[in-house]
Amino acid sequence: xxxxxxxxxxxxxxRKDSVTEQACTLKDLTLCIIRTYSAGVWYAYTDYEAxxxxxxxxxxxxxxxxxxxxxxTLSEIALNGIASNSKVAQEIAELKINxxxxxxxxxxxxxxxxxxxxxxxx
Numbered sequence: 001x002x003x004x005x006x007x008x009x010x011x012x013x014x015r016k017d018s019v020t021e022q023a024c025t026l027k028d029l030t031l032c033i034i035r036t037y038s039a040g041v042w043y044a045y046t047d048y049e050a051x052x053x054x055x056x057x058x059x060x061x062x063x064x065x066x067x068x069x070x071x072x073t074l075s076e077i078a079l080n081g082i083a084s085n086s087k088v089a090q091e092i093a094e095l096k097i098n099x100x101x102x103x104x105x106x107x108x109x110x111x112x113x114x115x116x117x118x119x120x121x122x
Contacts (some may be wrong), residue, residue, distance in 0.1 A: 004036060004053070009065065021066070026045050026060060026061065028047070028064050029045040029046055029060060029103050030045065030046060030048035030050075030103075031043075031044070031045050031048055031105065031106040031111060032044065032045070032046055032048060032078070032103045032104055033065075033074050033077050033078045033099070033102075033103075033104045034046065034057070034059060034099060034100060034102065034103055034104075034105060035074055035098070035101045035102040035105060036097050036098070036099055036100055037098075037099035037100075037106075038099065039097050039098070039103055040064055040066070041047075041064070041065045041068075041074060041077075041109055042059060042062050042063065042064055042065065043062070043063045043064075043065055043088070043106070043114055044059035044060060044061060044062035044063065044099070045054040045060045045062075046058065046059045046103065047063050048103055048105065051093045055095050055098065055099070055100070056095050056096060056097075056098055057096070057098075057099060057100050058095070059092065059095060059096075059105075060093065061091055061096070062091065062092045062093075062094070062095055063089055063090070063091050063092075063114075063119065064088070065077070065082070065086065065087075065089075066087040066088065066089055066120065067086060067087040068082040068083065068086040068087075069082065069083035069086055070082050070086070071083075072085030074091065074102060074104055074105060076094055077104075077110065077114075078104040078105065078106050078107065078110055079107050079109070079110055079111065080107075080109060080110055081109065081110040081111075081112070081113025081114050082113065082114060082117065082119055083115075084117055087104070087120040088114070088117050088119050088120060089119060089120060090119045090120075090121065091119070
């Protein structure tokens, strides 16, 4: 059996695969498919209700969806996910993007599908 926690310099660390809840910094954020004017398509958490939603947006736990299959539109991606041969970039903790065109909330089904896809590495 693997330990669930470890102590280093009096700080307790929890195994990544044992964490089942989202970090508190994601509270009140919505997981969305985000289409931008020139920065591509993102799968990330954002403040869906923000006043400046379509100008400058801060996104968290963001993955760029570089290429996808299994869905024709971004709406379909948000509803059903993408094919396993799609190219999804590694996660970035936080970034600011400009000129957002669409924010589409992600369904639980799509989240499970997208999270199961291995991120693309060169």
